Amino acid sequence: MREVNIYDKLSNNPIIAAIKDEKDLEAVLESDVEVIFVLQSSLLTIKEVSKKIEQSGKVGFVHMGLVKGLSDDEVGLRYLKENTSFSGIISTKWPQLVRAQALGFMTVYRIFMVDSLAFNSLKKAQNPKFPDFIEILPNASGKIIKSVNEQIKRPLIVSGLITDKEDVINALKHGAIAISSTNKKVWEF
Template sequence: MDVNMKHTFTKTLEDCPVIAALKDNEGLEQCLSSESSTVFILYGDILTISDIVNRVKECGKLAMVHVDLISGLSSKEISVDFIKKHTKADGIISTKPMLIKRAKELSLYTVLRFFVIDSMAYENIEKQCMNVKPDCIEILPGIMPKVIKKICNTRDIPVIAGGLISDKEDIMQALDAGAVSISTTNPKVWFM
């Protein structure tokens, strides 16, 4: 992926920092009228993912598929090839560095997701980022301003804060700590 594509992705996140994260068709319908320019697709299966992505793309939004959560896909690199070949997705989200690496080879945007539950998980972030160089990382839960700030200050990779974000105060604290954007499955937050 060239530097301009990565810059475009980061700029999109900065310009509209609330990412609609979808967990069902009801959320899909709601997000289509939101101002969110980026959509994280956290549901579907190999028969429906193309249609879900198409609905998002028809509204002019970036579609990022969380490949780990799509039923019928494995944890192997071939799953990323499937997304590239059979959908119009702009990129993927995954907790699996090898899938991020494959997506980069296919010129897809990449978000490496981390659950920061303890110091070992925190220390793993640097190691994984150096190995696969994702376009962004997403840390969960996203309501940890101190941790967000520490991660933002030690890495040159844009950070998305996700999980448990429920109001404007949570958004502002995450952005003030250095996150470029937040992701949430809460439709009320999409329309703030």
């Protein structure tokens, strides 16, 4: 894992490409996107995916719970630390992020904002150490983005159902540091 200034990367290009397969990886490696979220992979391919991202000069984060064959515990985290060059871990599980950060990974707490219970659960994200980023999905309204920003005071990523430039501008205008999308057309904005 190499040292990167993720904030510089995101200020250069606030679009994060979220990928689900090798075809997506090849497309994003040829794009101007500088940060990649690997949302699906397997233990058989994750090392090679990480290597390709690193060789391209881009920054990779992996959603650990979606890597087939990899346990989402301390052993799985150590495997990623010792065998890949990912800069960060994405998870919906708070304890996993605490362990990942202790190993030197940046962390993204991914939360599905489907109701007020989910919104209220963000209170644990106010801990000054954890996580590095909050990712909310699906694509939230400007009002929700502002409310989350006011509550958590953490860099915010908006994702899920980002379909056009208007969605990107709305999220950034209301306080998101970046958006994440699997939509290849969005990667080109």
